[in-house]
Amino acid sequence: xxxxxxxxxxxxxxxxxxxxxxxxxxxxxxxxxxxxxxxxxxxxxxxxxxxxxxxxxxxxxxxxxxxxxxxxxxxxxxxxxxxxxxxxxxxxxxxxxxxxxxxxxxxxxxxxxxxxxxxxxxxxxxxxxxxxxxxxxxxxxxxxxxxxxxxxxxxxxxxxxxxxxxxxxxxxxxxxxxxxx
Amino acid sequence: xxxxxxxxxxxxxxxxxxxxxxxxxxxxxxxxxxxxxxxxxxxxxxxxxxxxxxxxxxxxxxxxxxxxxxxxxxxxxxxxxxxxxxxxxxxxxxxxxxxxxxxxxxxxxxxxxxxxxxxxxxxxxxxxxxxxxxxxxxxxxxxxxxxxxxxxxxxxxxxxxxxxxxxxxxxxxxxxxxxxxxxxxxxxxxxxxxxxxxxxxxxxxxxxxxxxxxxxxxxxxxxxxxxxxxxxxxxxxxxxxxxxxxxxxxxxxxxxxxxxxxxxxxxxxxxxxxxxxxxxxxxxxxxxxxxxxxxxxxxxxxxxxxxxxxxxxxxxxxxxxxxxxxxxxxxxxxxxxxxxxxxxxxxxxxxxxxxxxxxxxxxxxxxxxxxxxxxxxxxxxxxxxxxxxxxxxxxxxxxx
Numbered sequence: 001x002x003x004x005x006x007x008x009x010x011x012x013x014x015x016x017x018x019x020x021x022x023x024x025x026x027x028x029x030x031x032x033x034x035x036x037x038x039x040x041x042x043x044x045x046x047x048x049x050x051x052x053x054x055x056x057x058x059x060x061x062x063x064x065x066x067x068x069x070x071x072x073x074x075x076x077x078x079x080x081x082x083x084x085x086x087x088x089x090x091x092x093x094x095x096x097x098x099x100x101x102x103x104x105x106x107x108x109x110x111x112x113x114x115x116x117x118x119x120x121x122x123x124x125x126x127x128x129x130x131x132x133x134x135x136x137x138x139x140x141x142x143x144x145x146x147x148x149x150x151x152x153x154x155x156x157x158x159x160x161x162x163x164x165x166x167x168x169x170x171x172x173x174x175x176x177x178x179x180x181x
Numbered sequence: 182x183x184x185x186x187x188x189x190x191x192x193x194x195x196x197x198x199x200x201x202x203x204x205x206x207x208x209x210x211x212x213x214x215x216x217x218x219x220x221x222x223x224x225x226x227x228x229x230x231x232x233x234x235x236x237x238x239x240x241x242x243x244x245x246x247x248x249x250x251x252x253x254x255x256x257x258x259x260x261x262x263x264x265x266x267x268x269x270x271x272x273x274x275x276x277x278x279x280x281x282x283x284x285x286x287x288x289x290x291x292x293x294x295x296x297x298x299x300x301x302x303x304x305x306x307x308x309x310x311x312x313x314x315x316x317x318x319x320x321x322x323x324x325x326x327x328x329x330x331x332x333x334x335x336x337x338x339x340x341x342x343x344x345x346x347x348x349x350x351x352x353x354x355x356x357x358x359x360x361x362x363x364x365x366x367x368x369x370x371x372x373x374x375x376x377x378x379x380x381x382x383x384x385x386x387x388x389x390x391x392x393x394x395x396x397x398x399x400x401x402x403x404x405x406x407x408x409x410x411x412x413x414x415x416x417x418x419x420x421x422x423x424x425x426x427x428x429x430x431x432x433x434x435x436x437x438x439x440x441x442x443x444x445x446x447x448x449x450x451x452x453x454x455x456x457x458x459x460x461x462x463x464x465x466x467x468x469x470x471x472x473x474x475x476x477x478x479x480x481x482x483x484x485x486x487x488x489x490x491x492x493x494x495x496x497x498x499x500x501x502x503x504x505x506x507x508x509x510x511x512x513x514x515x516x517x518x519x520x521x522x523x524x525x526x527x528x529x530x531x532x533x534x535x536x537x538x539x540x541x542x543x544x545x546x547x548x549x550x551x552x553x554x555x556x557x558x559x560x561x562x563x564x565x566x567x568x569x570x571x572x573x574x575x576x577x578x579x580x581x
Contacts, residue, residue: 039233072189072230076251079236080289083248084525087286087535088279096233117545118532121552125529169545170552 004032005133006101007064008114009043009055012036014135014167016054018159025063026147027138034068037104039096041067054163068104078103085122095119102126113138117168134168135160136180143180153180187251190227192236195250197225199243213242246281248288256284256371260405276357276365277407280376283353283518286535287372293530295521299349299373307399309416316420319398320427323348336457337387337510344375344390350397351515352390353539354379363408364389366396373397374518379510384459386510388425395424430456430466439472446492453486454501460486514539519561527556536561 005028015021028035047055058064070078081099098119105112105127112123115134123132133141139153148156154177157167172179187195200210211221214235223229224239231239240247246257260281287297305322307315327343329336341352350373357378363385367374375393377386389408396406399420408418435452442448452463461482468478486506493499519539525531533551537544540561550560 042234069230070233072192073186075192075231075233075236075247076186078233079247079251080292083282083285083289084531085534086538087289087531088282088522088538089534096237100233117548118534121548122529122532169549 002031003131004034004105004108004110006034006068006105006110006112007036007040008101008112008116008119009040009047009058009097010115011113011135011138012040012044012058012061012064013047013052013054014115014160014165015138015156016057017163017165018156020156020159021057021061023142023148023156024138025061027142027145029063033065034104034108035064036067037097037100038067038069039100043097068100070100070103074103085119098123105131115166115168120168136167136171140180150177150180153177188227189224189230192231192250193225193227195253196231196239196243199245199250200225203243205243210239210242214238246285248285252288255288256367256369256404257281257288259369260284260403276362276376276378277405279355280365280367280374280405283374283515284367284372286522286531287518290521290525290530293525293528295525295528295530297349297351297372297517297521299370301348301350301370301373301398304398307420309420312416312420313423315399316395316423317427319395320424320431323394323398323424323428324431334504337383337390338513340387340390341377341513342516344394345516348398349373349517350375350394351517352377352513353515353518354386354510354513356380356512361409364393365405365407366393367405368397368400369404370397370400374515377510377513379512381509382459382506383508383510384453384457384462384506387429387457388459388462391425391428392421394428395421399424426462426466426469429458430463432470435466435470435472444472446489447495447498449481449489450493450498450502453489454498454505457505460489460506512541514541523558523561526551 007024012021012024015024041059044055044058048059078096078099081102082095085095085098098114098116101112101114102119102123104110105123111131111133112127113133114120114123120132120134136157139148139156142148143150143153154175157175157180160167200207207221207225208218211218214221215238216235220229224231224235236247236250240250245260248255248257249260252258291297305315305318307319327340327347329340329343333339341354344350344352352375354377357380362378363381364375364377366376375390375397377389377393379386381389392408393406396417399417430452434455438448438451438455442451449463453460456463458466464473464478464481467473467481468475473481486502490499490502493502519536522531522536522539526533526536533548534544537547540547547560551557554560
């Protein structure tokens with residue numbers, strides 16, 4: 001992968017929750033920036049302010065670099081994406097990070113990493129299915145790149161769930177090493 | 182479609198314009214949004230970019246959609262600020278916010294190649310001077326166009342469906358947890374929409390539906406109407422009430438029942454069942470048609486519909502009356518918009534969430550079903566949606 005990967009807050013928190021943000025770092029720190037957006041950072045800051053330790057862990061990751069900041073001219077397209085993500089509910093405030101990430105992934109020819117079911121499906125249709133990844137995809141890529149073993153990957157995914165967080169519903173209840181090979 | 186890209190200067194000028202129209206100081210807006218006054222000043226002068234979250238906060242503080250700021254030509258920008266200010270003074274503006282959000286959804290779907298298609302052609306004009314006359318003309322036109330002369334046991338649902346199918350106006354029935362809120366509508370024919378509060382008896386909801394239809398057909402008053410109760414303080418509201426009364430209880434039909442059954446309690450019961458309206462609406466209608474005088478009206482109001490019920494001897498008529506007076510309307514997703522949202526979902530214009538929001542179902546569960554059934558529209562049928570509560574929730578997507 002030589003394209004930037006825009007991380008959604010949910011996915012960064014997944015890896016922070018099991019203490020394995022280093023997997024994302026190993027895999028993505030060599031890729032071009034940006035790696036997250038201003039709104040994703042804002043969501044994590046709010047989460048940290050509410051006492052979520054995994055958010056605080058993400059915020060001190062230097063490899064993420066500076067978040068990309070949209071200009072005013074970008075806001076029309078970003079708000080339309082927010083409406084597309086959650087239109088009909090008012091205000092669609094929870095989707096700013098997802099919308100910015102999809103916008104910049106499209107603009108920069110990059111990938112979007114998210115574990116949110118609806119956002120994943122939506123972005124897959126807009127960006128193409130190969131340009132949207134989730135935590136399991138990241139773990140599989142890390143196995144393929146030799147950064148972790150399949151057993152490590154499975155253990156990380158199980159640890160994410162054990163931390164009370166959720167992988168996308170397409171993944172089975174029982175995760176074995178072979179699922180990550 | 183190439184979307185308009187507003188510059189910082191244009192966005193700043195628009196924010197300033199909207200702020201001044203709400204008679205708010207720049208410092209007050211900055212305080213509401215939670216940013217430094219100098220930052221707000223720079224945003225208004227186009228010297229500072231507005232952040233994604235700031236834009237939403239500024240729009241919320243001004244009582245508008247962000248699209249009203251970003252797209253001055255959109256329906257959202259045409260929704261008058263004055264109406265929103267009035268709404269803000271109410272204790273609960275959730276219905277207006279819901280309609281605003283649905284108008285945003287309409288905007289995005291239209292830009293994505295899925296515009297609404299209303300069927301509002303050859304609609305007789307309405308005006309506030311000849312409000313009663315034009316209300317009667319429009320009610321006659323609507324009744325013919327909707328082909329609703331035959332009484333039906335579920336008049337509310339049938340009328341809602343006919344309004345959608347024959348006029349291309351969306352009808353949504355949703356709970357708003359406050360009994361005094363009757364309904365609302367978007368009267369702009371680029372996206373005609375009727376919202377009826379579910380938390381009122383079906384008889385009252387039927388009158389509300391007809392009242393809002395009057396607003397939409399007449400394009401009367403504001404682009405966004407909100408009826409906390411149906412008391413008429415303006416001629417447009419009188420028009421909407423007159424339209425509803427004439428539409429639901431046509432004079433010829435009322436006279437025919439009175440002629441056939443006389444001025445007896447049975448005649449009242451027949452009208453209540455056939456018209457599906459509330460007892461109060463019927464009594465006012467009889468008074469307005471000069472079939473009863475003011476004293477008779479007040480006597481009937483004092484008796485109430487239960488008084489009529491108690492005087493009925495016929496068991497089947499008692500049951501029919503009870504059935505017609507006792508129910509609440511069911512939740513109803515707007516059919517036309519739901520179809521557009523479904524196609525928008527298929528095309529990647531919107532995610533599954535707006536669709537789930539309209540149908541009042543869990544988004545992840547709906548997405549599962551859509552994926553499993555190759556995005557078949559059959560999934561939207563209640564037969565498919567009904568079993569979701571019992572399905573094992575193996576994983577629940579938990580964003581952030």
